[in-house]
Amino acid sequence: MTTIDAWVAASKKSKLTREQIDLGPIGAEEVEVAVEHCGICHSDLSVLNDDWGVSSYPAVLGHEAVGRVTAVGSAAKGLKVGQRVGIGWNSGSCMHCRPCKSGKNQLCSQAQPTIIGHRGGFASHMRAHWAWTIPLPENLNVAESGPLLCxxxxxxxxxxxxxxxxxxxxxxxxxxxxxxxxxxxxxxxxxxxxxxxxxxxxxxxxxxxxxxxxxxxxxxxxxxxxxxxxxxxxxxxxxxxxxxxxxxxxxxxxxxxxxxxxxxxxxxxxxxxxxxxxxxxSPTGSPVDMEVMLEFAARHNITPQTEHYPMSQINEAFERLESGKARYRIILDSDFN
Known part of the structure; x- marks a missing residue:
């Protein structure tokens, strides 16, 4: 798939509007995921408002996404179509620097944030490097698991x-x-x-x-x-x-x-x-750290306390987050169809 539906921020502090985006051909080491649920993190709000001075627009935010693999690049490893996975704050890293080779990919100077210069999870589909596309344990509550990824x-x-x-x-x-x-x-x-x-x-x-x-x-x-x-x-x-x-x-x-x-x-x-x-x-964690965390969460039945909105109510969800009234994480459920 190359054309997706996404909720797009056209500029700083703008309302998000639904648009169609052409992703182009899938990269050799990329994985494409059909998003089922995506949490809203305060970092999404910070990037929307350009609080850190690093935002780029138009922006597709969302970096706590879970869904099923729909396509894998020719050089992607360890994942298959239909597998349920998650994507967090990073969607890629160089894979050859010392932090990457030592298993601390989150410290890579070229790590690719999922929502800065990259299309995130407030969309029907998204892509990430195969190493940053994290398999979800079978006994994890998928609908509640997005916020665990960041x-x-x-x-x-x-x-x-x-x-x-x-x-x-x-x-x-x-x-x-x-x-x-x-x-x-x-x-x-x-x-x-x-x-x-x-x-x-x-x-x-x-x-x-x-x-x-x-x-x-x-x-x-x-x-x-x-x-x-x-x-x-x-x-x-x-x-x-x-x-x-x-x-x-x-x-x-x-x-x-x-x-x-x-x-x-x-x-x-x-x-x-x-x-x-x-x-x-510290920032988030490496792909291995994330796998360990998800296994621990599944073993101990740890889930965040959440509120759910259909993704079509994304602007209302952002307003609730910004008001400080969310208890405690908001998850958007995909409703593009």
Missing amino acids: GGITVFNPIAMYAQPTSSVGIVGIGGLGHMGVKFAAAYGCEVTAFTSSESKFDEARSFGATNVVSSRDSAAISQLAGKLDLLIVTVNVSLDWPALLSALAPNGRLHVVGAVLEPMSIPALPLIFGQKSISG
Whole structure:
């Protein structure tokens, strides 16, 4: 198939309109997928609004897509027509640099974001490199799995890299990213402390698996956690009381940022030095990381909390996301036919 239907953003902050697009011949290492469901991530909104200054238009957004393979290029490996797969934030990488060859493809300097200079999943069909087209476990809830491919792997990876089942883990922000972080950390066996600015989310955070819940606006409450957390994952994109959060870390503890905080972070040096603490960040994950995450999610029956819209209501769905009212991920169900 070369001609597809897609919801297109013609310019910065524009409403999306349905159009037909010619994809051209399929590349030798590409896979084509008929999209069944595609999550809306806050990154889609950021690219629509050009918040990061890297957007290009016209844009077909959507990078949490699941569906069935409809075509494979002549050099594509390991996938077959009819197989159910997912595509996340990246749809390709060079495959020959050191990060790619060492299995850290997400760190490739030429990694191709699915929604920047590439056509994403708010469409009837989309394409990606075969290595970035991730097979879905058979026992995974497909209709709910799209957000795992971006938000899910973003919070799963630091837990897999830096936590142990005996760790005390904090998750800052109980939203689209953070609620999945709580679920993953709890399933991993960690003691989980959730930080949220909304007291209305306290009970909900406990239902996701949090043992403790603290207001992220209450520096005094945070100070009572001094020295207790082995890993603290920040999923929000706003400035916080960084010294207070740093004090909550145990010796050798790590403050890990996955939320795109645009303002510089004011971090005192002495607590880092004398507590031998670390500050780090990470993007999503490699194709292998994503496969491991999906297998873990299927094994532990982890799915995001979602709201569904038909894809034809995509503009209404974006308005709900931008309003901050989504609880907690929005998924668009394909309805082109």
